[in-house]
Amino acid sequence: MWAITRLLAGKDLRVEMRSRVIINQVVPFAALMMVMFAFALDSDTVLARVAPGLVWLAAMFSLLVIVQRSFALEAADGALDALRVAGANAGGIFLGKALALAAQLAVLEVILLGAALVLYNSHIVGSGIALLVGTYFTATAGLAFVGTLYGGLAVGAKGRETLLPLLMLPVVAPVLIGATRATEAALGTNGATATDGWPWVGLLTLFAVVFGVGGTLSFGSLIDE
Amino acid sequence: MWAITRLLAGKDLRVEMRSRVIINQVVPFAALMMVMFAFALDSDTVLARVAPGLVWLAAMFSLLVIVQRSFALEAADGALDALRVAGANAGGIFLGKALALAAQLAVLEVILLGAALVLYNSHIVGSGIALLVGTYFTATAGLAFVGTLYGGLAVGAKGRETLLPLLMLPVVAPVLIGATRATEAALGTNGATATDGWPWVGLLTLFAVVFGVGGTLSFGSLIDE
Amino acid sequence: MEPVVELVDVVAVLGQFPVLAGASLRVARGEIVLLRGPNGAGKTSLLRLCAGLLVIRRGSANVLGVDLVADRSAVRSRVGLLGHSNGLYADLTVADNVRFWGATIGASADEVLGAMQRMGLDDRLADVAVSRLSAGQRRRTALACLVARRAELWLLDEPHAGLDAAGRDELDAILRAAASSGATVIVASHELERAGSLATRVVEVVAGQVRERAL
Amino acid sequence: MEPVVELVDVVAVLGQFPVLAGASLRVARGEIVLLRGPNGAGKTSLLRLCAGLLVIRRGSANVLGVDLVADRSAVRSRVGLLGHSNGLYADLTVADNVRFWGATIGASADEVLGAMQRMGLDDRLADVAVSRLSAGQRRRTALACLVARRAELWLLDEPHAGLDAAGRDELDAILRAAASSGATVIVASHELERAGSLATRVVEVVAGQVRERAL
Amino acid sequence: MNPLINMDTRATSTRFTSALGLATLIGLGWLAVFGLFLSPNDRVQKTGVRILYIHVPSAWLAYLAFVVTGLASAGYLWKRTRSLTLDRIAGASAEVGVLFMGITLVSGSLWGKISWGTYWTWDSRLTTTAFLFVTYIGYLAVRDLGGSHEQRARRSGVLALLALVEVPLVHFSVRWWRPLHQQESVAKGKLSDLMLFTLFVGLVSFTLLYVWLVMHRQRVAALDDMVDDGGLDRALADRRSEGMP
Numbered sequence A, B: 001m002w003a004i005t006r007l008l009a010g011k012d013l014r015v016e017m018r019s020r021v022i023i024n025q026v027v028p029f030a031a032l033m034m035v036m037f038a039f040a041l042d043s044d045t046v047l048a049r050v051a052p053g054l055v056w057l058a059a060m061f062s063l064l065v066i067v068q069r070s071f072a073l074e075a076a077d078g079a080l081d082a083l084r085v086a087g088a089n090a091g092g093i094f095l096g097k098a099l100a101l102a103a104q105l106a107v108l109e110v111i112l113l114g115a116a117l118v119l120y121n122s123h124i125v126g127s128g129i130a131l132l133v134g135t136y137f138t139a140t141a142g143l144a145f146v147g148t149l150y151g152g153l154a155v156g157a158k159g160r161e162t163l164l165p166l167l168m169l170p171v172v173a174p175v176l177i178g179a180t181r182a183t184e185a186a187l188g189t190n191g192a193t194a195t196d197g198w199p200w201v202g203l204l205t206l207f208a209v210v211f212g213v214g215g216t217l218s219f220g221s222l223i224d225e
Numbered sequence C, D: 001m002e003p004v005v006e007l008v009d010v011v012a013v014l015g016q017f018p019v020l021a022g023a024s025l026r027v028a029r030g031e032i033v034l035l036r037g038p039n040g041a042g043k044t045s046l047l048r049l050c051a052g053l054l055v056i057r058r059g060s061a062n063v064l065g066v067d068l069v070a071d072r073s074a075v076r077s078r079v080g081l082l083g084h085s086n087g088l089y090a091d092l093t094v095a096d097n098v099r100f101w102g103a104t105i106g107a108s109a110d111e112v113l114g115a116m117q118r119m120g121l122d123d124r125l126a127d128v129a130v131s132r133l134s135a136g137q138r139r140r141t142a143l144a145c146l147v148a149r150r151a152e153l154w155l156l157d158e159p160h161a162g163l164d165a166a167g168r169d170e171l172d173a174i175l176r177a178a179a180s181s182g183a184t185v186i187v188a189s190h191e192l193e194r195a196g197s198l199a200t201r202v203v204e205v206v207a208g209q210v211r212e213r214a215l
Numbered sequence E: 001m002n003p004l005i006n007m008d009t010r011a012t013s014t015r016f017t018s019a020l021g022l023a024t025l026i027g028l029g030w031l032a033v034f035g036l037f038l039s040p041n042d043r044v045q046k047t048g049v050r051i052l053y054i055h056v057p058s059a060w061l062a063y064l065a066f067v068v069t070g071l072a073s074a075g076y077l078w079k080r081t082r083s084l085t086l087d088r089i090a091g092a093s094a095e096v097g098v099l100f101m102g103i104t105l106v107s108g109s110l111w112g113k114i115s116w117g118t119y120w121t122w123d124s125r126l127t128t129t130a131f132l133f134v135t136y137i138g139y140l141a142v143r144d145l146g147g148s149h150e151q152r153a154r155r156s157g158v159l160a161l162l163a164l165v166e167v168p169l170v171h172f173s174v175r176w177w178r179p180l181h182q183q184e185s186v187a188k189g190k191l192s193d194l195m196l197f198t199l200f201v202g203l204v205s206f207t208l209l210y211v212w213l214v215m216h217r218q219r220v221a222a223l224d225d226m227v228d229d230g231g232l233d234r235a236l237a238d239r240r241s242e243g244m245p
């Protein structure tokens, strides 16, 4: 299983290195989102207040795009069938794709966070750095697992992809809320303090573990026709 | 030229009727966006105030997705080459695809606007209805023209799609501003009145005309390899 | 009589790679020319060039009386191209597709129906989405779209691949009929026996260049 | 000796359509079987079924000693399938692709290199992205991926299509060598002369059913 | 002999551009002297006002550069003048324009930190500038897409014209959004004489710099195109030898 995980994650990252779709396409998309938010919301006080929410909102939309790209890659020339025939362990496929997804998402989020700090005039509270890092890792893992799980479900048979946003909405909402609250605490938005944030990181961790384990165990039945 | 326009618009709408990607995939995506905004902003007064901006922001992101879908359709099995060989008038292709795009966008916007009214507790001012309808038509036309123009440029050769957000960002900004301001006037947000809105509709009209005419004339040089 | 295709030392580039490296070819009206040659030689590129889809970097090219260096687009509505890919909309039905491609050159409903019947796409298949067809059925649909277009110059890239025995015979008959009614046909193929017996002349493409060759 | 493939009255459905409507087939070790039949008959479906990719609605199927009704996945790592599509990652190079697919079954670097050389993918092509290859070069890459996999059962869907004359000969040699070293080969093809001379037995597929047929 | 290369120095400079370069250097030296030492402090902004002498000329030169790009593109697309030199001038001018716009953005941001206490706000002038910057980065990216020189020229020419139409549209629409930036202070005579003169020095030296850069970039672009064609010759020879048994 770990061999397949490494193989797939390596392959996905190599494809990204060669095609640079995430770097060249999703990053501008996300940046555009941040700029447009700032632009449309039209008020400094509102902006600083909602900055943490916007970061994670933008991360989530980018997730949708990355997931679609990640599985379109497999579907384009029938590679998914080939993967199935290769007898690759389904759990390994899940973890491999989630790993590559998380790596790409992580890069993106750093950029989004940086943009928010500059564009929205937010500041990190000293004690918030550890909290921010914790939030960042757990939320990224959670999003990557959920994305891979539902992306795998939605790939292939036409008409399924319709389901993706519908299925993901209620599932991702807790991540969005948790990550937003934790980030607010780290940035001291609305007078929140860093200690307010850690329970949310706990929630995010729980979430990532549930979907990581659940996905690894169930991915086989999901992608198999 | 008009024959090709009709033919292409009809074809694109028929594809949508058969595949229901916009209805089943982009609409939930956009709705999700509105709900998430409500979540992230988490305050009724702020929400009602920024509702018009959010509607058009969501419309703009959906536009990106629809444009990508619209041209992916042509690129998938080499249909774009076939279209070129068919000797179809490039201006006709532009108008046809823009028309279909506008139709899909129009449906989407009605839903977004409805969602905003319900979710964000906004109300239409009596005299605002005509203004809202005017905004709606001119902004939709402008977005559709811009989307088709740059979508056509970005289709085909790999790596180009990167450019789509980059090229579209500055161009769509005036539409976003104009439509937001006009909608604010129609909804009476921030104490605006309907008469404040009509100059913005003028701007939107100007914008749509510039890109409609520009696109029709230049599309040939943009999509031709 | 003026030749239908006249290429002189044509060079065309994709990326940095010269897919055509000095190709010269002359095809007269009514001919059926077979392009053969190893994988990657440039057959597909040559066909696409004749359809006005490639930029000519050097040399001169004249197709159906149109100078491709000056204006590539004027020739397009008069040629029919079947590439490696089919150019079909997967979500639309067979009938939708053939009707659409027929309509781009103004074919009537009868002509469209006739083209579908010729390629063995009967009523059962007409209303099936292309995405549910088998590979050969898709190829048949693409051919039906082509037949509905009444082109003066037919450019076909491995048209036999994927077709069953009956389909191959049908296709050959269609191409012979087209040629004898004044159209010109250029076929790239690796099935040398079949395509060779169809062709009036064989041309060999090697490393982006063209060499004439006996039948 | 136990047969490698044993299908009894198999029914398989895609959407609402029975792509296989009661197919029975028995293939012994070392055979090279040719599947022939009209477009849409069910050849592709039959191959995919043997690879464990289709759900069996009725009947029984046993491939390489594995009962496909009970567990479709156990057979997969032991078969090699070349479908109509190539299963390649377009953004990766030829070498990347062959290496990846080789690695999924633990092929060594030498085996991968050998497979590429067998299919005529030399150093110049090894580092070219698949998206820049010609159709035949892509097919060669897909075949190299397959060769690197050392399967016990080879399932090939129109493997000759797109290959040039040399590639066809090379492929036939590879398949003959595989069969004589104990692998089993099932080929679906419309090129009856070539595939017929390769095959030890011909089987006809019609309307989702299988009929044995003399050579 | 190749008219683009000075065979003595093997560089893209000619006697004229060398003289121009020298003049530019002298101008920039003057600007440094006036800007840093001779011009007075502002009453409100103190010494921070000195950023003005870079900030404003670079902004105006960027405008000029983009207009030149538009005009050259229009010239290229106009049937009777179709010359790749015009296209290369368009490209070179856009490159230099992006550079100057970048300088405007950076100097403005720094200035903003000093006088407004923030690097960035969503003011209309700032937003317009950022959008203009992005627009021409997109334009340069489109020039880089590949294909033949003529394809590049036609595609980017259309884009440059669209961008030129777009600029006033963006500019005026953003104007009523959130004004915060300095209004026209130069034209309204709010500057002292010495400040005005320093600004003038900056303007002249930046103009010289612009012309010098564009001339060189244009020549380098022509050489690039030639190298490209030379590369084609080599690739052709390779490809042809492939077919030899």
Ligand code: HEM
Pocket (backbone or CB within 6 Å): E052, E055, E056, E059, E060, E104, E105, E106, E107, E108, E109, E110, E111, E112, E113, E115, E116, E119, E120, E125, E126, E129, E130, E181, E182, E183, E184, E185, E186, E187
């Ligand atoms: C990122 C921040 C900034 C950007 C992008 C920016 C951009 C520009 C641009 C594009 C112009 C040329 C306007 C025209 O003539 O049409 C300009 C002019 C000017 N800027 Fe800025 N600016 C920024 C910050 C500042 C700051 C902080 C100050 C001073 C407090 C300032 C003072 C001026 C002045 C005095 C002019 C000349 C105005 C005139 O007379 O036309 N700018 N700026």
Ligand SMILES: Nc1ncnc2c1ncn2[C@@H]1O[C@H](COP(=O)(O)OP(=O)(O)OP(=O)(O)O)[C@@H](O)[C@H]1O
Pocket (backbone or CB within 6 Å): C131, C132, C133, C134, C135, C136, C137, C162, C164, D014, D015, D016, D017, D018, D019, D037, D038, D039, D040, D041, D042, D043, D044, D045, D046
């Ligand atoms: N997803 C699907 N849904 C419904 N029917 C399908 C689907 N896929 C294939 N079919 C039908 O199943 C039948 C068998 O298809 P299959 O691809 O197995 O044929 P084939 O023998 O390989 O044909 P060809 O020679 O054209 O490749 C065809 O009639 C096709 O229309």
Ligand SMILES: Nc1ncnc2c1ncn2[C@@H]1O[C@H](COP(=O)(O)OP(=O)(O)OP(=O)(O)O)[C@@H](O)[C@H]1O
Pocket (backbone or CB within 6 Å): C014, C015, C016, C017, C018, C019, C037, C038, C039, C040, C041, C042, C043, C044, C045, C046, D131, D132, D133, D134, D135, D136, D137, D162, D164
């Ligand atoms: N986009 C591209 N960029 C660079 N090189 C390319 C590109 N497309 C094709 N090539 C190269 O051009 C050459 C000619 O390709 P072409 O498709 O014309 O060959 P072909 O004769 O049709 O081959 P086949 O028999 O395999 O179909 C090939 O060597 C291929 O690698």
Ligand SMILES: [Mg+2]
Pocket (backbone or CB within 6 Å): C043, C044, C045, C084, C157, D134, D135, D136
């Ligand atoms: Mg080819």
Ligand SMILES: [Mg+2]
Pocket (backbone or CB within 6 Å): C134, C135, C136, D043, D044, D045, D084, D157
């Ligand atoms: Mg098949």
